[in-house]
Amino acid sequence: MTKRISTIKNQDRSVKILLSPLLVLIILVSTIPIILSILASFTDWVAGIDVDINFVGLTNFRYMLTDMQFFASFRLGLIWSILVTLLTTIMGVCVALLLNQNKRYMFPLKLLALSPWAMSPPAIAVIWITLMNVNSGPFNVILRKLNVPAGEIGFLEDPTLFFPTLLVIGAWALMPMITLSALASLKILSRELSEAMDIDGVTPLQKLRHLILPHLRPVLVPLFALNLIWNFGAFDLIYVILGSFPPPNSEIPIVFAFRQAFKYGQFGYASALGVTIALFELVLVYVILKKQMRESNQ
Numbered sequence: 379m380t381k382r383i384s385t386i387k388n389q390d391r392s393v394k395i396l397l398s399p400l401l402v403l404i405i406l407v408s409t410i411p412i413i414l415s416i417l418a419s420f421t422d423w424v425a426g427i428d429v430d431i432n433f434v435g436l437t438n439f440r441y442m443l444t445d446m447q448f449f450a451s452f453r454l455g456l457i458w459s460i461l462v463t464l465l466t467t468i469m470g471v472c473v474a475l476l477l478n479q480n481k482r483y484m485f486p487l488k489l490l491a492l493s494p495w496a497m498s499p500p501a502i503a504v505i506w507i508t509l510m511n512v513n514s515g516p517f518n519v520i521l522r523k524l525n526v527p528a529g530e531i532g533f534l535e536d537p538t539l540f541f542p543t544l545l546v547i548g549a550w551a552l553m554p555m556i557t558l559s560a561l562a563s564l565k566i567l568s569r570e571l572s573e574a575m576d577i578d579g580v581t582p583l584q585k586l587r588h589l590i591l592p593h594l595r596p597v598l599v600p601l602f603a604l605n606l607i608w609n610f611g612a613f614d615l616i617y618v619i620l621g622s623f624p625p626p627n628s629e630i631p632i633v634f635a636f637r638q639a640f641k642y643g644q645f646g647y648a649s650a651l652g653v654t655i656a657l658f659e660l661v662l663v664y665v666i667l668k669k670q671m672r673e674s675n676q
C-alpha cells in the first residue's frame with residue numbers, strides 16, 4: 379500500500395514538472411500582459427521617449443464615459459456581433475441541410491463550404507477585398523459584362539454598403555463551425571421519424587420547424603453564445619478590411635481601442651478601453667453560462 383502511494387506521488391510530481399513550462403508560458407504570454415494592462419489603465423501613459431507615467435486613478439474611465447466615439451463604436455460592436463452571429467447561424471444551418479443530402483456531388487461542395495477554416499482571417503479579408511475591388515474585382519467585372527447600370531459598386535468604399543458587406547464576409551468566415559456542427563447533428567437525426575412525417579404529408583417547412591430545428595437547438599444555442607462573444611471581440615478580419623482609412627463610424631470597440639493606442643499613442647486610455655471591453659465580455663460569459671446551467675438543471 380505504501381509503495382502504491384509513493385508511486386502515485388511520483389507520478390503526480392512528474393505531471394507537475396511536465397506542465398510547469400506550459401504554466402510559465404501562460405503566465406508570460408497571458409497573465410502578465412493582463413495585469414500590466416489593468417495597471418496602465420490607471421495611468422496617463424502616452425507614446426514618447428522619456429515620458430513620465432503618472433497615476434491618474436479613474437480619469438481614463440471618466441473620460442471614456444464622455445467619449446461619444448467610444449459609445450458609437452460600442453453600439454456598432456453590439457449590432458455587428460448580434461447580426462453576424464444570426465447570419466452565420468442561418469447560413470450554416472442552410473448549408474448543413476444542403477450537404478446532408480445523399481448526392482454524389484456533395485463532397486466537393488463540403489470542401490468548398492469548409493474552405494474558410496483553411497484560411498486565416500487576414501487572408502480571408504485580402505481575398506474579399508480583391509473580389510470586391512471597384513475597378514478589377516470579379517463582382518464588378520461580371521456586373522459590367524451583364525450591362526448592369528451600376529457596374530462599379532464600391533462594396534467596401536460606399537458607406538451605405540460597407541457594413542452589410544462586412545456582415546456577409548464575417549458570416550462566411552465563421553460559417554464552417556456552424557455548418558460542421560449542424561451537419562454532424564443531422565447525421566444522428568431519426569430517419570424513421572423523418573420518413574413517418576413525410577408519409578403523413580408534412581411539408582418541408584413544418585418538418586424544419588417541428589423536427590429539425592428542435593433537434594439542432596442543443597447544438598446551436600451554445601455555438602450562438604460562443605460566436606456572440608467571439609464576434610464582439612473580433613479584430614484581425616475587421617482591421618485588415620478597414621485599412622488605414624476606415625469609413626466614418628465603422629470601428630467596433632476593439633479596433634477603436636487599438637487605434638487609440640497605436641495611432642494616437644494614448645496607451646493609458648486604450649488600456650482602460652481594453653479593460654472595459656474585457657469586463658463586458660466576462661459579464662456576457664457569466665450570464666450565458668448561468669442561463670445554460672439553469673436550463674441543464676431543469
